[in-house]
Ligand SMILES: O=C(O)CCC(=O)C(=O)O
């Protein structure tokens with residue numbers, strides 16, 4: 001999708017202060033495939049702080065074992081809930097549990113609930129994400145801006161962020177399933193994925209669809225989503241990824257998602273684009289809020305968290321359909 005040159009530049013120019021090139025080597029899911037297949041589609045981050053994985057494990061264990069605590073947390077955001085555990089009953093959906101936070105949702109959690117979850121790690125988790133946002137988000141945004149020659153700061157004034165914890169726990173409805181998180185492309189500008197050392201994350205080679213590259217379990221990965229692809233006129237590629245489970249092995253991750261401001265029109269911020277976009281995109285008919293909503297339905301279906309009434313809508317169930325919306329082909 002994006003030109004190899006821009007993608008290469010994304011990796012190289014992010015390098016000076018962000019990429020750890022020394023110990024981390026990328027290997028391919030296919031035994032002899034070349035890691036260069038990634039063409040710089042992702043960057044590796046040397047983070048200032050690591051997630052508090054011990055606290056994250058405690059928090060998931062506590063919420064899973066205590067439905068009252070889980071309901072109290074979910075009541076802070078009744079529209080969708082915060083702790084998602086559909087995989088306890090649903091063996092076809094992604095076999096993981098998640099805790100979905102954001103600065104806005106954080107402020108809705110009552111003092112009583114916050115206090116009751118403090119000793120199970122909630123505060124540590126929130127300060128980790130706030131710290132990461134403070135230390136890395138604007139730098140990554142400006143580096144992405146430099147490699148694409150497009151000023152992304154003008155459409156990221158509100159810092160629209162989401163924080164997600166994932167628990168790929170063997171105690172789900174389908175313990176032998178290798179599907180931790182089905183293949184998908186994140187909707188926003190970029191995501192930072194922190195891992196607890198357990199492998200499982202795989203990236204699809206942007207120029208060799210169907211070839212999946214295994215990412216080492218200790219790497220912290222920055223990858224771009226659909227909004228970056230559209231805003232930069234295809235100069236930054238949106239990267240498909242997935243998580244495979246190793247039966248019997250628990251894996252934890254923490255993900256920080258950054259997206260443009262909700263009212264921003266999703267159209268290239270340049271007339272010189274690398275690809276041809278759909279007339280809806282060029283015409284500025286799609287804004288971030290609408291796109292997030294549409295994408296959200298798609299990922300909630302995959303994750304088994306879609307409300308019954310929404311489940312039958314049948315639209316946008318595939319990455320392909322999003323691609324059609326964006327590229328019109
Ligand atoms: O758990 C991971 O490593 C990745 C999760 C992910 O891609 C997502 O939640 O969008």
Ligand SMILES: [Fe+2]
Nearest residue numbers: 184185186241
């Ligand atoms: Fe993702």
